[in-house]
Amino acid sequence: MKTLHSHLEDHFEELELVIGWEIGFEPLRATPAFVRRREDLARLVWNPLCAPNLSVYLPQILKSAEKTEKKVAVCLKGCDTRSLTALIQEGFVDRERLHVIGLPCPGTVDPQALAQARKNRAPVTQVSFQDNLLILHSYEGTEEIPLDSVLARRCRRCRQPNPLLADVVLGDPVPARCDAPSFAHVEAVDSLPLEERRAYWERELDRCLRCYACRNACPLCVCRDRCLAESRTPKWTTQRDSVRDKFLFHMIHALHLAGRCTECGECERVCPVGIPVALFKEKMAQIALDLWDYQAGVDPAATPPLQTFDPSETGI
Amino acid sequence: MDEKNDKQLRIVGFLCNWCSYGGADTAGVCRFKQPPLLRIIRIPCTGRMDPLFVVKALAQGADGVLVSGCHPKDCHYAVGNFYARRRLELVKRFLPFVGLDPRRFHYTWVSASEGQRWQQVVSEFSAVIQELGPNPGFGQDAVTENAPQAVSSQGGAGDTERCISPRSL
Numbered sequence: 001m002k003t004l005h006s007h008l009e010d011h012f013e014e015l016e017l018v019i020g021w022e023i024g025f026e027p028l029r030a031t032p033a034f035v036r037r038r039e040d041l042a043r044l045v046w047n048p049l050c051a052p053n054l055s056v057y058l059p060q061i062l063k064s065a066e067k068t069e070k071k072v073a074v075c076l077k078g079c080d081t082r083s084l085t086a087l088i089q090e091g092f093v094d095r096e097r098l099h100v101i102g103l104p105c106p107g108t109v110d111p112q113a114l115a116q117a118r119k120n121r122a123p124v125t126q127v128s129f130q131d132n133l134l135i136l137h138s139y140e141g142t143e144e145i146p147l148d149s150v151l152a153r154r155c156r157r158c159r160q161p162n163p164l165l166a167d168v169v170l171g172d173p174v175p176a177r178c179d180a181p182s183f184a185h186v187e188a189v190d191s192l193p194l195e196e197r198r199a200y201w202e203r204e205l206d207r208c209l210r211c212y213a214c215r216n217a218c219p220l221c222v223c224r225d226r227c228l229a230e231s232r233t234p235k236w237t238t239q240r241d242s243v244r245d246k247f248l249f250h251m252i253h254a255l256h257l258a259g260r261c262t263e264c265g266e267c268e269r270v271c272p273v274g275i276p277v278a279l280f281k282e283k284m285a286q287i288a289l290d291l292w293d294y295q296a297g298v299d300p301a302a303t304p305p306l307q308t309f310d311p312s313e314t315g316i
Numbered sequence: 317m318d319e320k321n322d323k324q325l326r327i328v329g330f331l332c333n334w335c336s337y338g339g340a341d342t343a344g345v346c347r348f349k350q351p352p353l354l355r356i357i358r359i360p361c362t363g364r365m366d367p368l369f370v371v372k373a374l375a376q377g378a379d380g381v382l383v384s385g386c387h388p389k390d391c392h393y394a395v396g397n398f399y400a401r402r403r404l405e406l407v408k409r410f411l412p413f414v415g416l417d418p419r420r421f422h423y424t425w426v427s428a429s430e431g432q433r434w435q436q437v438v439s440e441f442s443a444v445i446q447e448l449g450p451n452p453g454f455g456q457d458a459v460t461e462n463a464p465q466a467v468s469s470q471g472g473a474g475d476t477e478r479c480i481s482p483r484s485l
Binding site for chain 2: 200284287306
């Protein structure tokens with residue numbers, strides 16, 4: 001933590017804005033922080049509670065930022081740098097205007113898993129971290145919870161804990177949990193018979209509120225106020241609350257991310273009703289890997305497969 | 317063929333203006349007999365095909381979706397079908413994941429002169445759809461589109477035995 005602060009202190013003169021995380025409304029919640037003044041740097045934190053993918057703000061911020069010599073600093077975990085790479089691939093972000101602070105990530109905490117793992121009921125007053133242990137202080141006492149037992153689903157299948165592209169990497173490299181892309185969760189759904197798969201998604205999507213949090217948290221959902229899901233012409237979804245309209249919204253999201261999604265898992269993390277919506281995108285990533293041997297957000301120079309073609313392709 | 321069944325079954329066909337639409341026309345001019353399930357939507361090029369067309373049609377209970385365009389390398393706009401085939405193959409592989417039957421979706425290439433081949437494509441795909449029967453769509457109100465809201469609120473209340481909860485994944 002010292003290094004993040006001292007690095008930013010040293011370079012603050014060159015920076016217009018620093019995007020990082022700060023402690024939110026309770027010690028267990030880290031929320032995005034936008035720092036423009038030197039004295040506010042002290043608010044920034046970096047720990048396994050810092051789950052939000054900050055690359056989601058970059059296209060908007062860089063579009064509205066004044067053209068100055070100063071750069072925008074952004075803190076990115078390993079998986080977040082893949083989102084940034086995908087944005088660079090499609091030309092939504094100007095790499096030259098960014099100062100990317102890469103942070104090797106031990107995994108992020110799933111708040112619900114943490115709530116279940118806790119034995120004390122009292123509100124947490126302070127959190128500290130030590131060798132993959134979460135130490136929670138409350139007036140009922142102190143408890144230690146191993147980080148591995150409360151990881152978010154996306155982190156359990158993580159293969160990119162270390163930043164792919166960064167101006168500076170703070171911290172030691174972390175070993176990846178998976179060497180190859182792991183689609184075990186997608187395969188679990190695929191193993192059901194067709195009818196049950198439909199029943200499963202009907203049951204899951206029935207809870208959807210169409211709050212569009214998944215879309216808003218998605219770094220690659222770049223249409224913003226021109227989203228197809230809210231457009232009246234053409235009118236893809238109705239105002240009804242039927243499962244089918246919810247389903248169509250998720251299909252719009254998934255199909256627009258086909259061959260682009262970097263599986264950062266933000267859509268699933270922010271879902272207020274716990275629908276595993278990231279599975280749609282993981283399936284897309286699996287298909288893209290099978291068909292075109294393509295992984296999104298790995299190579300800044302690559303073109304996403306659906307934005308190009310190959311005349312010599314056979315079999316399709 | 318079962319008369320009653322035929323009345324209910326519908327295939328949505330998305331045909332490219334330059335090849336397959338002409339091919340279907342050729343088949344008609346030559347008076348080739350075709351099953352009556354297909355309803356044709358003319359599109360300027362298969363490059364116009366949004367994969368969402370397929371998903372929405374199947375989710376709303378269309379019994380089949382057929383997409384046909386110029387043969388690759390013969391596109392009127394040179395490259396439209398090269399883009400299209402990537403998207404169509406992707407959506408074909410994605411459909412089973414959300415519980416829509418991939419056999420209800422077929423894409424192929426038929427040129428304007430291939431009336432005979434068009435007849436064959438339509439007959440074969442219609443046979444597949446007749447074999448599969450009506451499409452339940454997605455969401456329980458798929459069949460009763462104009463039924464009261466109460467019907468849709470039962471969506472997905474099936475057996476809960478094999479439920480995969482996101483936490484157990």
